Amino acid sequence: MPFPVHILLPTHQRYELLTRCLDSLLQVREELAELTIHVIENGSEGAGALVQTYADRLPVTYRQIAEGNKSKALNAVVEELPDAAFLIFFDDDIKVEPGTIRRHREAAERYGPGHYFGGALRADYEIPPPRELLPYFPPSCRDFDLSEGKAYREFDGFRGFLGPNWSCFRSDLHRVGNFSPLYGPGAVGGARGQEWEAQSRLAAAGVTPVFVGGSWARHWVPRRAISRQWVVDRIYHGSILRGKENPSLAHSLVMLAKLAYSALLFPLQLDSVGHPYRINKAVGYFRGMVDRYLAP
Incomplete structure (x- = not known):
């Protein structure tokens, strides 16, 4: 691999979901060679002991940020990584499916810096959603796949990819100012969309969006969200x-x-x-x- 690879996995008081996510990474250990998983707990304490139980099975590190702000937590780790690093972003409420990490890495090798990459999500509902609610769910709570059957699909201009499964080069993200603390979980006012906001700045700076076919994850949709x-x-x-x-x-x-x-x-x-x-x-x-x- 011509560049270091880092998986960034922010978490906040969701230990059962974090366990589910880390267990899914155990199932794809052959894809984890020469990379580091960063579990970044923000605004809570308790994930450190859980992460330690995986230390002999996964290439995982733990970082705790006192303030409960997802963007600030991600930025704290991004700032410490080398400029050449390739960053894969997962959320703690997904199950990573086989092939996903491999496909992100293949896309990075194929395209290099100057591109950011998105993968598919499939909704994993705790209870079946009423049909009348489905049109009103955000994209992250429905099946999301922009591949159109292609291995790689490039877009002209901005295209937003979903936060639980996307990637970019640290050099590109750092050049546009990393994530804005004004958006995402923990932001004052509750505005969502920190990934899309960062991706819009990437696109404005000339970074090309590429959707990666065969890269997908199952996104947990809890009972409380089905209302x-x-x-x-x-x-x-x-x-x-x-x-x-x-x-x-x-x-x-x-x-x-x-x-x-x-x-x-x-x-x-x-x-x-x-x-x-x-x-x-x-x-x-x-x-x-x-x-x-x-x-x-």
Whole structure:
């Protein structure tokens, strides 16, 4: 391998899920040669003892960051790695499937710096979701695959890949300022999308997105996420990013129209998922605009 490979695995008080993730890595040990797994606990304590039980079976290290902010935790480790490093990002709530790490490494060797890479997710539901909720789930809670059957699929301009399964070169990420602490779990205001925000800066800097076929993981969707209230809350926090980073007059008018439409009809259709979803999507977007233009 012409460059060092590092898997970054942030975690926060999810020890059963972290165990599930590390167990899945045990099943692909042949893909772990000459790399290091960094378990980065942020805002909690307790994963260190768990990680130690894998130390003789996995090339794993443990780092604890006191502040509960995923972006800051990732940045702390990224800053310590060599500029030539290739970084693979997993979340603690996935099961890594065979071939995934190998395919990321093959993509890195094929394309080199100046590219970032995404893989597929398949939803692993704790309970079967009601059919009426499925259209409102975020992409991470549905099956996600942009390969179109291709081994590699390049995109022109920005293309967002999902945070639980993507990769890039440390040199490219560091050049655009690493992850923004204003987004992701632990961010003030609860804005989501720290990976997409970082990927948008990568694309703006000329880094090409490439989707890697055959690289996929199973993403745990817990019972609490399979509810109307959760999808409504999630779209609110997810829409803050769009309003803060990429507002436009046309999109603002569309959001206003949807807000007015659903605000009028929701009292007459209280069982609806779509109306509170659209209301919260618009409110989150405009909250992001307020943060962009009015926040100190």
